[in-house]
Amino acid sequence: MSLKKYLILATLCIWTLPALCGVQKPRVTIVATGGTIAGTASSATGTSYDPAQLTVDALMAQAPGISARATITGLQLCNIASQHMTTQIWIRLGSVIDSLFKNDICDGVVVTHGTDTMEETAFFLDLVLGHDNPVVLTGAMRPANALGADGPVNLFNAVCLAAHPAARNRGVMAVMNDYIYAAAEFTKVHTVNPDAFASPDRGPLGVIRGGNPHFFRGPAGRLRTQLTCNTKELQELSDKLRDKAFPRVEIILSYAGATAGLIDALLKNGMDGIVIAGVGHGNYSQEIETGIQRCLEQGVFVVRATRVLAGGVTFDVEKPFDGQIVSGMLSPQKARILLMLALTRFNTTEQLQKIFNR
Ligand code: SIN
Secondary structure: OOHHHHHHHHHHHHHHHHHHHOOOOOEEEEEEEEOHHHOEOOOOOOOOOEOOOOOHHHHHHHOOOHHHHOEEEEEEEEEEOHHHOOHHHHHHHHHHHHHHHHOOOOOEEEEEOOOOOHHHHHHHHHHHOOOOOOEEEEOOOOOOOOOOOOHHHHHHHHHHHHHOHHHOOOOEEEEEOOEEEEOOOOEEOOOOOOOOEEOOOOOOOEEEEOOEEEEOOOOOOOOHHHHOOOHHHHHHHHHHHHOOOOOOEEEEEOOOOOOOHHHHHHHHHOOOEEEEEEEOOOEOOHHHHHHHHHHHHOOOEEEEEEOOOOOOEOOOOOOOOOOOEEOEOOOHHHHHHHHHHHOOOOOOHHHHHHHHHO
């Protein structure tokens, strides 16, 4: 073989072999937790189905385009419907993702998850993880064998996003129905439609088309410095949970005629904080107000949030809510997570309010 031919061949090998072997592709780990994306129905057109039936390998096999976009590995963390998600599983998930990035095992992570509590898991991960690598949650509204199943395309989009350099440094995101959402902002707004999520105040972060993300804006602010956890700190959280020393925070819904019965029951049981899902701009009944006073007297922190989808509850410097913390733009369910985690490090209303203000 002439030198010229050899050089051409060698150059071709240098550029094509790594691609053929997959070494040039980003490495994405899919961590599966269950949900409808892993669900199966007895009929492709019926409405009832069982969530959390398929394993991560089956999910990967249903989205064949993903292996062209990334070198994929699958990991089954649990297989549950997401109404059964727990703080313990969140901590395990956080530890797994932390060690995947810390040990340079992958470039990005996709978490498959039920849509019911996906916003909570995403927010928890956003608070505790301190890496720039993309973490993308996705799920489905239709089970895997339904007519028009949305899981495969959502998984494809999530893998493409997790593999994409533009997804770095944007915090934890979710992908659903071609939209990209920020963890702190999105919520589930439909019980059955595949377009199930929305970010009521800010809109989606972007869209994904043909596997290519298009971002409309930068990420929302993050809380890295205050609440990020390394592996040891995540283990400490896990130990606290096991020893029942983890902050206990519950949510109380306000409505016309709401009484303080549930607040008093919680106080009797021992509680570290409550979040009020108030009406309007975080308002509540006279009875709840007296219950809140009893909480504050007993050192239980109270966060004032709203059951209204948009607008949040803003901090009023002229008229601070006497001893209560204001949730800002966070929904009650996300305010609960932030309060729980913040209480592992801070213990004054002022410190906690500062974290919520960010
Ligand atoms: C679940 O959240 O596990 C069930 C509902 C869904 O995934 O859409």
